[in-house]
Amino acid sequence: MEREKLQQNIKHLSQRIEKAAKKSGRSREDIALIAVSKNIDVQTAAIAADLGIKDFGENRVQELKVKADALPGVRWHMIGRLQTNKVKDVVGRTVLIHSLDRWRLAEALNKRAAFAGIEVPALLQVNIAGEEQKAGLDPADVKSFLESVGQLENLRIYGLMTIAPYTEVPEETRPVFRQLWELRETLRIRDYANVELRYLSMGMSNDFEIAIEEGANLVRVGTALFK
Numbered sequence: 761m762e763r764e765k766l767q768q769n770i771k772h773l774s775q776r777i778e779k780a781a782k783k784s785g786r787s788r789e790d791i792a793l794i795a796v797s798k799n800i801d802v803q804t805a806a807i808a809a810d811l812g813i814k815d816f817g818e819n820r821v822q823e824l825k826v827k828a829d830a831l832p833g834v835r836w837h838m839i840g841r842l843q844t845n846k847v848k849d850v851v852g853r854t855v856l857i858h859s860l861d862r863w864r865l866a867e868a869l870n871k872r873a874a875f876a877g878i879e880v881p882a883l884l885q886v887n888i889a890g891e892e893q894k895a896g897l898d899p900a901d902v903k904s905f906l907e908s909v910g911q912l913e914n915l916r917i918y919g920l921m922t923i924a925p926y927t928e929v930p931e932e933t934r935p936v937f938r939q940l941w942e943l944r945e946t947l948r949i950r951d952y953a954n955v956e957l958r959y960l961s962m963g964m965s966n967d968f969e970i971a972i973e974e975g976a977n978l979v980r981v982g983t984a985l986f987k
């Protein structure tokens with residue numbers, strides 16, 4: 761991808777993020793853009809990094825490994841479904857795992873982090889819309905998950921993540937984002953060990969403005985950047 765085009769896309773996207781942030785009484789700096797570089801080659805990711813992109817997201821472990829090792833100077837996020845036998849490739853390479861969606865995975869991450877002598881930061885992925893084909897905890901199960909996380913000494917939960925159903929009309933995603941925000945507000949008043957619910961990771965190319973208006977502070981955008 762051409763540098764000029766990418767530069768333009770970044771600028772335009774940043775302006776859209778700023779506008780949505782202002783609408784919700786926040787500033788551009790309150791919202792971190794995670795550039796989703798899946799299907800993008802390392803060279804293009806390197807140009808994006810050179811243009812100031814600090815955070816990148818990948819949904820496949822193999823691609824994450826290759827790119828994170830090629831570009832160690834930026835922050836890598838794991839945003840896709842993660843198998844327990846692949847945690848060793850992700851722990852230590854990522855600043856945040858957005859897709860923690862089951863207890864067995866939490867245990868596997870914790871074990872690997874303990875082995876590496878580090879803490880692993882993660883978000884709980886919640887299936888707000890209850891879509892069968894999508895990963896994520898049932899909203900009703902999040903509380904008991906958080907109550908148990910203290911047992912896993914090397915795991916830290918820093919917030920919640922969701923993926924809204926795709927729709928031609930982005931406005932229709934608003935209730936999904938609002939529900940994740942409300943869930944976070946309800947859980948935030950409790951003091952769970954190893955939990956600090958500071959991040960809401962929600963919003964993609966199609967719906968990030970709505971997500972920001974509803975309180976997102978991490979948005980995961982691919983197509984709108986790299987198209």
Ligand SMILES: *Cc1c(COP(=O)(O)O)cnc(C)c1O
Nearest residue numbers: 796819839964965980981982983
């Ligand atoms: C691909 C992907 C994105 C980015 O999607 P775009 O529509 O290209 O912006 C965000 N989050 C997850 C989990 C993804 O897999």
